[in-house]
Amino acid sequence: MSDSGDSDIAWTFYKDRPEWSDITPVPEDDGPTPVVVIAHSEKFEDVYNYFRAVLQKNEISERALHLTKDAVELNPANYTVWQYRRDLLKELGADLRSELDYVESVIKQSPKNYQVWHHRRVLVEWLQDSSLELELTGDALLQDPKNYHAWQHRQWAMKTFGLFENEMDFVDNLITDDVRNNSAWNQRYFVMNNHLGWSDLNVQKEICYTLEKIKFVKNNESAWNYLRGVLLHDKRGLGGNAVVLSCCEELYKNRCRSPYLMGFIIDICDEAIKKGETNSIYCADRAIELCQALATKYDKIRSKYWNYLSENFKKAKYIENGSANNIHV
Amino acid sequence: MSFKTKDVTLSDDRPKTLLLQKHSDYLAGYGLNKDDYEFCMTEYLRMSGIYWSLTAMELMDQSSRMPKDDIISFISSCQDNESGGISASNGHDPHMLYTLSAVQVLAMYDRLDAIDVEGVVRYVSSLQQEDGSFFGDMWGEVDTRFSFCAVMCLSLLQRLDAIDVNKAVDFVLSCMNFDGGFGSKPGSESHAGLIYCCVGTLSICKRMDALKAAELAWWLCERQLPSGGLNGRPEKLPDLCYSWWVMSSLSMLNRIHWVDKKNLEQYILACQDAETGGFSDRPGDITDPFHTLFGLAGLSLLGNTSIKRVNPTYCMPQETIDRLNLEPQILQI
Numbered sequence: 302m303s304d305s306g307d308s309d310i311a312w313t314f315y316k317d318r319p320e321w322s323d324i325t326p327v328p329e330d331d332g333p334t335p336v337v338v339i340a341h342s343e344k345f346e347d348v349y350n351y352f353r354a355v356l357q358k359n360e361i362s363e364r365a366l367h368l369t370k371d372a373v374e375l376n377p378a379n380y381t382v383w384q385y386r387r388d389l390l391k392e393l394g395a396d397l398r399s400e401l402d403y404v405e406s407v408i409k410q411s412p413k414n415y416q417v418w419h420h421r422r423v424l425v426e427w428l429q430d431s432s433l434e435l436e437l438t439g440d441a442l443l444q445d446p447k448n449y450h451a452w453q454h455r456q457w458a459m460k461t462f463g464l465f466e467n468e469m470d471f472v473d474n475l476i477t478d479d480v481r482n483n484s485a486w487n488q489r490y491f492v493m494n495n496h497l498g499w500s501d502l503n504v505q506k507e508i509c510y511t512l513e514k515i516k517f518v519k520n521n522e523s524a525w526n527y528l529r530g531v532l533l534h535d536k537r538g539l540g541g542n543a544v545v546l547s548c549c550e551e552l553y554k555n556r557c558r559s560p561y562l563m564g565f566i567i568d569i570c571d572e573a574i575k576k577g578e579t580n581s582i583y584c585a586d587r588a589i590e591l592c593q594a595l596a597t598k599y600d601k602i603r604s605k606y607w608n609y610l611s612e613n614f615k616k617a618k619y620i621e622n623g624s625a626n627n628i629h630v
Numbered sequence: 631m632s633f634k635t636k637d638v639t640l641s642d643d644r645p646k647t648l649l650l651q652k653h654s655d656y657l658a659g660y661g662l663n664k665d666d667y668e669f670c671m672t673e674y675l676r677m678s679g680i681y682w683s684l685t686a687m688e689l690m691d692q693s694s695r696m697p698k699d700d701i702i703s704f705i706s707s708c709q710d711n712e713s714g715g716i717s718a719s720n721g722h723d724p725h726m727l728y729t730l731s732a733v734q735v736l737a738m739y740d741r742l743d744a745i746d747v748e749g750v751v752r753y754v755s756s757l758q759q760e761d762g763s764f765f766g767d768m769w770g771e772v773d774t775r776f777s778f779c780a781v782m783c784l785s786l787l788q789r790l791d792a793i794d795v796n797k798a799v800d801f802v803l804s805c806m807n808f809d810g811g812f813g814s815k816p817g818s819e820s821h822a823g824l825i826y827c828c829v830g831t832l833s834i835c836k837r838m839d840a841l842k843a844a845e846l847a848w849w850l851c852e853r854q855l856p857s858g859g860l861n862g863r864p865e866k867l868p869d870l871c872y873s874w875w876v877m878s879s880l881s882m883l884n885r886i887h888w889v890d891k892k893n894l895e896q897y898i899l900a901c902q903d904a905e906t907g908g909f910s911d912r913p914g915d916i917t918d919p920f921h922t923l924f925g926l927a928g929l930s931l932l933g934n935t936s937i938k939r940v941n942p943t944y945c946m947p948q949e950t951i952d953r954l955n956l957e958p959q960i961l962q963i
Binding site: 353384452605 | 721
């Protein structure tokens with residue numbers, strides 16, 4: 302397309318275009334710096350000089366719409382260009398379907414840009430048509446499975462238009478591809494929270510799913526965090542589920558020393574102490590031992606954190622013993 | 631058992647000392663390079679660029695090298711009379727992000743009289759929504775970043791009364807995730823930058839009690855990688871700006887001592903460019919004012935005494951916050 306300026310060979314400066322001769326270009330007001338303007342990019346300067354000019358007089362025209370395309374191509378992050386473009390689309394009654402195609406092509410080139418995704422959202426709202434959004438975001442996530450913008454847009458479309466039906470399959474594929482993809486685990490939680498719900502059966506299902514993934518890659522922060530998230534919905538707490546406990550003990554027995562496993566057992570100990578379960582294997586001594594192993598061997602970079610926890614457990618033990626002694630007096 | 635692999639290795643010839651003079655020269659010269667492609671590309675965020683540069687200069691006690699009078703008149707010229715909001719540059723539309731940057735700059739200069747303060751208050755409060763969230767501008771993008779911008783901006787103007795603070799807090803809390811972190815909207819993935827915004831909002835609104843402090847602080851500590859650097863989400867590469875987002879959040883949570891300060895300091899220093907000056911996201915990358923501010927501010931939080939004390943909530947010199955009699959909340963443990 303010649304008007305989008307994607308080929309520099311065919312490029313004609315706006316200042317050399319007869320159809321633009323009625324416009325006086327407006328250079329950038331330089332702001333708080335000495336005026337030493339040197340041509341950085343002639344094309345950039347030319348396009349933006351004309352952009353400022355039409356913006357200033359708020360010209361509503363097809364040519365202005367084309368001009369915003371050139372301006373976007375040179376800098377898709379310029380939010381003012383997009384806002385002006387939306388004004389133009391509205392005033393001119395432009396075809397919003399072709400605008401959807403257009404913004405899709407810009408998203409493909411600049412997938413990590415706030416403005417392009419926001420433009421997309423406004424168009425979908427105007428058209429009240431979300432039929433292309435799962436595919437669009439799916440494509441973007443294929444390129445970069447952690448693209449925050451794409452995930453935000455996807456969640457927005459799902460919530461607004463109720464597009465939850467096949468999402469678990471999508472999430473499962475991503476987790477199968479990369480079991481450490483935290484964004485996918487977050488999306489799993491999003492679907493559970495907003496669609497499937499946390500019935501006892503679903504909690505158990507999610508626990509089993511997560512434990513399988515943990516057995517596959519043990520030192521996976523995302524899966525361990527998700528497990529904790531699921532257990533928020535289990536009234537019995539972190540240490541009340543037999544499947545979880547036996548899996549953790551099994552891993553530990555088989556010499557898994559992932560800091561996440563050890564941290565999880567420490568928190569089970571903490572919970573048991575707070576509940577006053579005195580005959581449990583989840584006690585202050587075990588927690589202290591684990592904290593010390595983490596601080597000195599398995600997670601040295603966070604030794605301050607583990608030492609801090611260890612001290613807290615020692616204090617708890619002191620109080621526990623103190624009160625026990627009192628009984629015997 | 632597999633361990634984390636996404637990290638960088640610091641080379642032996644990396645910068646190991648703080649090159650203050652280089653950074654000051656770099657920032658003083660930055661605005662002059664109008665032939666710089668980067669300069670031209672950043673027109674749309676000029677106001678934030680000024681905030682990053684000036685704050686960095688203030689922290690180095692070098693702000694006299696910035697063209698104060700020009701900056702102030704530039705800011706005045708960027709205020710939109712109608713809405714009261716402030717834009718990134720002349721001819722741009724007003725936006726919450728740049729309104730905050732402008733107010734921060736003027737607060738540092740003690741020149742809030744240079745703008746129509748009531749206009750700013752009107753603009754910011756007009757962007758609050760029924761659910762307590764804030765739009766970034768008239769186009770309706772909602773993000774916890776804008777909640778933070780709004781409360782920070784109004785608190786600097788001593789006008790928090792102009793919005794519904796309880797609702798603003800409720801919205802931010804609705805973005806809290808199962809891991810104790812926060813995202814941009816309810817249900818969005820936890821992200822260290824957005825955690826800073828949400829914790830900062832609660833700090834200014836004095837509602838730090840509403841956090842799941844232990845979980846959140848642990849999640850934040852988990853961001854530290856073997857190189858000493860911090861990432862913003864699990865399994866992502868370290869980036870210097872996270873030494874600010876993570877460390878400032880931990881400061882507000884009063885748990886900054888949980889990270890390995892020595893290793894982090896090494897990482898931050900390695901992100902300096904010994905030739906051009908300035909800091910970059912990772913060692914060896916191109917420097918910019920954004921990372922330069924966050925590198926310096928991070929070192930300040932770590933206790934480097936050749937840099938002025940930075941306030942963890944406002945990312946401004948503590949002396950400015952003291953002069954304005956602001957007391958953002960730090961969690962007591």
